[in-house]
Amino acid sequence: MEQTTIDLTGVVKRFGAVHALDGVTLGIGPGVTGLLGPNGAGKTTMMRIAATVLAPDGGTVRLLDRDPTDADDRVEIRRRLGYLPQEPGFYQRFTAFEFVDYVAILKEMSDRRSRHEEVRRVLEIAGLGDVANRKVKALSGGMRRRLAFAQALLRDPGLLLLDEPTAGLDPEQRLRFRELVSNLPNRPAVLLSTHVTEDVTALCERVIVVAGGTVRFDGSTDALSATAQGRVWVAEAADARAVLSWRMGDGRHRHIGDPPAGAELTTPTVDDAYLLMVGGARDGREMAA
Amino acid sequence: MSWHVQAPTIDAYISGRIEDAEAFSVEAHVLACSRCREALSARDDTDRHERIWVALRDEIDRPRIGMAERALTAVGIREDIARLLAATPMLRASWLAAVAATLGFAVLASRAAGHDALPFLALAPLIPLAGVAVAFGKPADPAWELGLSTPTGGFTLMLIRSTAVFAVSVILAAVAAVALPDAGWSAAAWLLPALALTVLTLAVSSTSLTSTTAASLVGGAWVVVVAVADRLADRPLTMFGPGAQLVFAVITAMAVVILLARHTSFERPTRI
Numbered sequence: 001m002e003q004t005t006i007d008l009t010g011v012v013k014r015f016g017a018v019h020a021l022d023g024v025t026l027g028i029g030p031g032v033t034g035l036l037g038p039n040g041a042g043k044t045t046m047m048r049i050a051a052t053v054l055a056p057d058g059g060t061v062r063l064l065d066r067d068p069t070d071a072d073d074r075v076e077i078r079r080r081l082g083y084l085p086q087e088p089g090f091y092q093r094f095t096a097f098e099f100v101d102y103v104a105i106l107k108e109m110s111d112r113r114s115r116h117e118e119v120r121r122v123l124e125i126a127g128l129g130d131v132a133n134r135k136v137k138a139l140s141g142g143m144r145r146r147l148a149f150a151q152a153l154l155r156d157p158g159l160l161l162l163d164e165p166t167a168g169l170d171p172e173q174r175l176r177f178r179e180l181v182s183n184l185p186n187r188p189a190v191l192l193s194t195h196v197t198e199d200v201t202a203l204c205e206r207v208i209v210v211a212g213g214t215v216r217f218d219g220s221t222d223a224l225s226a227t228a229q230g231r232v233w234v235a236e237a238a239d240a241r242a243v244l245s246w247r248m249g250d251g252r253h254r255h256i257g258d259p260p261a262g263a264e265l266t267t268p269t270v271d272d273a274y275l276l277m278v279g280g281a282r283d284g285r286e287m288a289a
Numbered sequence: 290m291s292w293h294v295q296a297p298t299i300d301a302y303i304s305g306r307i308e309d310a311e312a313f314s315v316e317a318h319v320l321a322c323s324r325c326r327e328a329l330s331a332r333d334d335t336d337r338h339e340r341i342w343v344a345l346r347d348e349i350d351r352p353r354i355g356m357a358e359r360a361l362t363a364v365g366i367r368e369d370i371a372r373l374l375a376a377t378p379m380l381r382a383s384w385l386a387a388v389a390a391t392l393g394f395a396v397l398a399s400r401a402a403g404h405d406a407l408p409f410l411a412l413a414p415l416i417p418l419a420g421v422a423v424a425f426g427k428p429a430d431p432a433w434e435l436g437l438s439t440p441t442g443g444f445t446l447m448l449i450r451s452t453a454v455f456a457v458s459v460i461l462a463a464v465a466a467v468a469l470p471d472a473g474w475s476a477a478a479w480l481l482p483a484l485a486l487t488v489l490t491l492a493v494s495s496t497s498l499t500s501t502t503a504a505s506l507v508g509g510a511w512v513v514v515v516a517v518a519d520r521l522a523d524r525p526l527t528m529f530g531p532g533a534q535l536v537f538a539v540i541t542a543m544a545v546v547i548l549l550a551r552h553t554s555f556e557r558p559t560r561i
Contacts, residue, residue, distance in 0.1 A: 015560075048561060053437040055557045068557065075440045083438035089431025091376045097352045102376065102432075105369045106439035106446065112368060113347045120350075133352055151435070161438075 004029050004065075005159045005189040006050050011059035013045050013213075020045040021056070022213035028191055032181065034204035034221075035193040038278050042213040043193040044086050047163040050191060051083040064159055079108070082157030082188070086164050088148035092137040096128055096147050099136055103151040118154060125180065126150035142173045149180070156185060162192045166199050178202050197270045207270075211278040221270050228268035228276050233259040243279045294318060294325045303332050357381060373446060376432070379420035379454045388416055388458070392465035399469055406475045410529050411515045413462040413479035415508050417487045420454035422504030426494060427561060429501055434561060443556040447491070455487055478529035485537040486511055488544040495551035497560050 006028040013021040020042045037043050048054035049061060052068045064080055066073035090099055100119045109115035123132050126146040131139065139147065145168060152160060162181075166174050181190060181203055194200060200207050201221050209217035209224070217224055233255050238245055242255035256272050256279075259265060294302075294315050301307040302315050319326045354362075357380050361371035374380055379388075391412065398408035423429040425447040436442025459480065466476040486507055493503035518528040527533065 051438045052557055053434055054561050055559045074556065078438060078440045081438055083435065085434045088435055091432060093355070095352060098372065102372055103435065103439065105372055106436055106442040108440050110369050113343050116347050117343050
């Protein structure tokens with residue numbers, strides 16, 4: 001396996017005046033990497049560039065040690081890629097089986113028997129074996145999400161890109177999804193974008209925080225929590241000096257920001273660190289993106 | 290147990306070249322004799338079993354196939370290609386019915402217009418245009434982005450679907466043309482314009498315009514040009530005469546060149 005599966009160097013992408021990505025440089029290797037950021041931070045743009053479906057305006061991209069601008073290399077990359085788009089569209093008239101079969105055909109599986117075996121395999125993994133012959137329009141939202149996930153597993157990809165895979169899932173489905181990702185056969189490199197911090201703490205060996213089209217943090221989840229060390233405190237009342245504060249279940253208030261002297265400091269979580277990191281970054285440009 | 294399956298018999302059994310009676314006695318024996326069971330399984334071809342099992346399972350568990358796909362495979366199209374085409378709106382029964390009705394009206398209009406084929410000739414080239422407009426790309430194809438991330442979901446899929454849409458349009462229009470009042474050369478004069486407009490639409494959609502916008506622009510321009518030509522020309526159907534056909538051939542060729550030169554924009558667009 002390659003040492004890095006996604007290599008971005010100074011990647012820039014603009015949509016009109018908006019800089020969706022503003023010079024992103026990073027290398028992503030094996031294991032599960034989380035891409036965390038607020039809506040409009042550039043996560044989806046990054047995922048699309050990594051999925052070869054969008055060309056950047058500047059910078060260089062290497063995927064699975066190949067060059068996506070080269071036609072032959074691009075085909076090789078796509079052969080080893082599994083992609084769950086943020087808004088996967090379906091052909092509503094197809095059954096679940098037909099839809100995955102359709103993607104399998106696009107993934108060059110022309111032999112019907114082995115293709116059908118593979119379609120059944122991924123439907124089983126996603127827990128959809130029983131509804132394989134049900135029309136997509138008759139599936140629940142959670143089932144559709146799993147259907148989109150199932151197709152990404154076709155042909156055991158070396159790189160699995162999941163854009164907001166847990167959006168719209170209920171807590172139980174979310175746990176099931178975590179189980180699926182941690183038990184994937186052949187352990188592909190996974191890049192998972194989300195704005196849910198629990199997904200990241202539960203699944204990811206490494207987390208990248210993006211906001212405003214730039215990388216704000218890159219490291220382990222523990223290291224992310226540690227960035228808020230000494231900046232989270234608990235008090236009886238609300239405090240206007242905090243960047244953010246909220247009333248907890250026990251009636252006390254949790255604050256993040258620069259604590260006043262003598263404040264009762266507490267152990268920061270990934271949530272605290274994330275909020276602190278992107279809380280100050282919410283300028284107009286980012287909201288527009 | 291005194292009797293055991295002999296090596297030549299095992300060979301015959303494994304290869305399947307064995308009399309039924311002998312095969313039954315081998316099977317009855319190995320149920321009771323672990324030594325022969327092991328001898329047999331050591332020689333067995335598990336790949337072959339796997340293949341048989343997969344084939345069997347596929348026959349039993351074969352999913353029902355939709356009507357469009359059955360029709361496509363019935364006319365000799367490969368089942369995997371048929372699946373790719375089944376997601377094309379134009380190949381649905383409702384579309385085909387709408388197209389047939391439109392062509393029918395165009396034929397009636399041509400008859401009503403005093404044996405003038407112009408209404409039909411002007412309309413027929415727009416049929417594949419409408420089909421191609423929704424055959425690929427955003428926003429027409431809901432799974433387009435997903436397809437782009439696969440080896441064949443970009444340019445190849447676009448070509449497969451567009452070709453199918455064009456072929457079906459040509460067949461329907463050709464059937465309708467038979468009913469034209471004056472079925473001379475003009476009954477086929479729509480064919481080259483149809484090809485030119487279709488390829489031109491594909492070429493235009495290689496820009497940042499969507500396929501639907503591209504088709505609207507090309508179709509709109511076509512209607513204007515036909516109407517203006519009909520007013521200005523002194524002879525009827527100048528737009529479809531030999532000189533014009535040459536122009537359509539040139540447009541087609543140029544559009545093909547543009548399409549091939551810009552095929553990357555169907556593979557890895559700068560906007561999605």
